[in-house]
Amino acid sequence: MDVGKPIENAVDMRVNIAGVEWKNPVTTASGTFGSGEEFSEFVDLNRLGAVTTKGVANIPWAGNPTPRIAETYGGMMNAIGLQNPGIDLFCERDIPLLRQYDTKIIVNVCGKSEEDYCEVVERLAGEDVDMLEINISCPNVKEGGIAFGQDPKAAEHITKAVKKYAGQPVIMKLSPNVTSIPEMAKAVEAGGADAVSLINTLTGMKIDVHRRRFVLANKTGGVSGPAIHPIAVRMVYEAAHAVKLPIIGMGGIASAEDAVEMILAGADAVSVGTVNFHNPAVTEEIVEGIAAYMRTYGFARVADMVGIV
Ligand SMILES: Cc1cc2nc3c(=O)[nH]c(=O)nc-3n(C[C@H](O)[C@H](O)[C@H](O)COP(=O)(O)O)c2cc1C
Secondary structure, eight states: OOTTSOGGGGSBOOEEETTEEESSSEEEOTTSSTTSGGGTTTSOGGGSSEEEOOOBOSSOBOOOOSOOEEEETTEEEEOOOOOBOOHHHIIIIIHHHHHTSSSEEEEEEOOSSHHHHHHHHHHHHTSSOSEEEEEOOOTTOSSSTHHHHSOHHHHHHHHHHHHHHOSSOEEEEOOSSSSOHHHHHHHHHHTTOSEEEEOOOEEEEOEETTTTEESSTTSEEEEESGGGHHHHHHHHHHHHHHOSSOEEEOSSOOSHHHHHHHHHHTOSEEEEOTHHHHOTTHHHHHHHHHHHHHHHHTOSBGGGTTTOO
16 A cells, blocks of 8 residues: 555646646745745645745835734734845745745735836746736735725736736736725736736734734734635635636635635635744645545545535
């Protein structure tokens, strides 16, 4: 008996996201998995479908003043403000580290203006990475970011702009802080997006009642973790019914059951975020758990489960 065989070999876990084949549908949510390499002590990165990097801009960003994270019931709040080393150091240091592993690399891109985004995307066109995820949904930076993610016309426009420079398939990352997810998903589809991912964090606020002060220096922050999961499932379901694009679902996924729920709602793949801070080995456990679910319920391929509810 081949006892060393990984359980997912018994079922076909491969997924095709905009022409890129992942070995399974599990990736990491941007900003919650360091550069990827930092987690290699806890997770065999070769076992993940893809690693999604933290956001990178054209130049280094210092991020917001501290305190910039806080715990909440069933999750956390952050106002990191997209601190990053800038594209030059990222290409030199982070890409070669991740390339040691047999997994797809998705680079998350942030910017304050259309030019910023396009500069990073153009620079990445010549790099050995597999997909780009364009963050137009960060609630914690004052200019850019969310300005593109809350207005359908602006979202369509920025999608068209980055597509002109992109050398890899483009995933547009949507914000939940909008009135209509279907409208935003349709806008990026009209702009030529190759896939969509959702959700980014929900804007929240926390007050320290003993000091009568905001807990975060930024006053507001993005809420993430299990508390937002039902909202994310609803939004993924809505997006899946609005567009034909592949969908990467995220928001509060903490277990294989949560991941399967997202897939049944219409996600072709899933990203795991906040729960990595609590259990750094969770992504690999989720891969195994999805395989076990498929075996239990007789699903031969992941695609057979997508959006069936
Ligand atoms: C500390 C922290 C940093 C994040 N940084 C980024 C980022 O750089 N780019 C981005 O697109 N999303 C970022 N996010 C959002 C996550 O990728 C994800 O969309 C969100 O947290 C919901 O998933 P979760 O509930 O599983 O964490 C960040 C979230 C957290 C908690």
